[in-house]
Amino acid sequence: MxxxxxxxxxxxxxxxxxxxxxxxxxxxxxxxxxxxxxxxxxxxxxxxxxxxxxxxxxxxxxxxxxxxxxxxxxxxxxxxxxxxxxxxxxxxxxxxxxxxxxxxxxxxxGDDPTTLISSSYNMQGNVATKVPGGYRLTGSWKSSSGILHSSWVALGANVEGEPAPYNFVIPVKDVKSIDDWHVLGLAGTGSRSVVVEDVFIPEHRAIDRDVLRSGFGPGLKHTDAPLYRVPQSLIYTSVSSAPALGAGWRFYEEFKTAYGVSKTVSRSLGDDRLMLTRLAEARGNLSVAGTVPRIRLQEAYDAACEGREQSDLQVAQAMYDISRNGKLIFDIAASLFPTLRPNAVYSSNIMQRLYRDILVARSHGTANIDERGQAMAMVDLGLPGEHTMFLPPERRAAACERAEKLGYL
Known part of the structure; x- marks a missing residue:
């Protein structure tokens, strides 16, 4: 098909x-x-x-x-x-x-269900100050993808005196975006730096990030949908994985045509046993890259539908498996790209664009398999594995206490 x-x-x-x-x-x-x-x-x-x-x-x-x-x-x-x-x-x-x-x-x-929201979650040293009724925030953030199409932006910052960072949702009209997205790949994402100068953010537009990641947000009182019981770590680990998968399949399909293109020398993949082996390996790895993340997401969704809570090891394993896509797909591209004719490097050639896009997707934080691998291994050993998207039991318990005090539960 x-x-x-x-x-x-x-x-x-x-x-x-x-x-x-x-x-x-x-x-x-x-x-x-x-x-x-x-x-x-x-x-x-x-x-x-x-x-x-x-x-x-x-x-x-x-x-x-x-x-x-x-x-x-x-x-x-x-x-x-x-x-x-x-x-x-x-x-x-x-x-x-x-x-x-x-x-x-x-x-x-409420007035427009098609509203779009951009983000930049890395705190980058920014600190918000608690004031009556909300927070005041000043700072700058890098690479907010999609902000050109959005009317709101979610920004991450530490909060003075609070044990966990917060996410703040701010109207785009209240921030300044800077056109500095001059990059190697994924050049068309329209990412921009964001600058905020002493903006007031009401309490209802902010959330304790540990509370959010532990599944204790106030919005869950208003919905029984199982989708929102799937761990945030799995939803957000998918950010680089799914686009990389699509780019990988496109690279593979285009490669089959581009391999033999030359004005002076004719080549056929069917006549080259080494290339046939590489091609089979590439397709096999793409099949794994497409199948495993969907299975892991489906397992989490099925558990939520049945009211079951997955174990820490199941969640850590799923995060690791999904995050592997970036490396797996880049390895495919890195193996096949050097076998193309020199015209593949011209800016007019789709192969070089796909190669660069895959490389940059591999560099995103959600594709960091070292972090996720460390967390998975620690949990498997019975240790309190932790990283930016996976909280150990004691931090989840503390987040639950804070959520109860705030009236979220």
Whole structure:
């Protein structure tokens, strides 16, 4: 089945994503040149309901199985890696908002369910100050992907006197974005630095990050949807994995055509036993890269539907398995790219663009298999494994106490 054909047996979001392939693929080269996703592509994904895949049904969302959303993102990324990246980033933010206050969700989606939210979660030394009724924040953040298309942005910062960082949701009109996204790959994501100068943020637009990651957010009092009982660590680990998967499959398909292209020498993959072995290995690894994350997301979703809580080891294992995609797919590209003709390095050649996109996706924090591997190994040994997206039991217990005091539970 080609990328433009939709099977009746596939989930709705995946079918819709496949139908957008031709138009999004046609714009891909221009997206890299202009360094942001084409507005028509954003509109098409909104109209298809893709950006609302993980959004609460109470606010016009699909509340889809995360494994389905993951697959839909990878289909868009086959057409354009940067566009798939933006879909994943904007999509996971609607999942996060469902955990936050009803007041904030009414602000965001009450009048317009198609509202888009960008982010930059790394604290980068920024510290908010608690004041009556909320917080005051000043600082700067790097690489907020999709901010050109968004009307709100979520920013991470430490808070004076608080044990955990917070996420703050701020109208884009109250921040300054800086056009500094001059990068090696994923050039079309439209990422920008964000500057905030002494902005007041009401309490209902902020959340303790440990509370959020432990599943104790105030929004969960208003929804029984199993989607929001899936650990945040699995949802957010998918950020680089799904776009990388789509780019990897596109690289593989384009490679089969590009390998023999030459004006002077004719080559055929079918006549080269070494290349046949490499090609088989590449397809096999892509199959693993597509199958394992969907299985892990499906397992987590099934557990949530059944009211079961996965063990720490199951969650840590799933995070590690999903995060491996970046390395696995880059290794495929790194193995095959040097075997192409020299014309593959020209800026007009899709192969070099896909190669660079895959490299940068591999460099994202969510693809850091060393961090996730360390956490998994520690949990497997009975130790309190911890990293930025996985909290040990004592921190989850402390977050639960804070959530109870705040009236979230």
């Amino acid at each position: 080609t990328s433009t054909e939709a099977s009746a047996t596939e989930p709705p979001l995946v079918q819709r994503a496949r139908r957008l392939y031709p138009s999004i693929a046609e714009r891909a080269a221009d997206v890299e040149k202009q360094r942001y996703v084409h507005p028509d592509s954003i509109d098409e994904m909104i109209d298809a309901g893709l950006t609302r895949g993980l959004q609460s049904a109470a606010y016009g969302g699909a509340e889809a199985n995360p494994a389905e959303f993951y697959q839909a993102v990878s289909e868009i990324a086959k057409a354009c890696t940067s566009t798939g990246w933006i879909l994943m980033v904007l999509g996971v933010h609607t999942w996060e908002m469902a955990h936050m206050s009803k007041e904030l969700n009414d602000e965001l989606f």
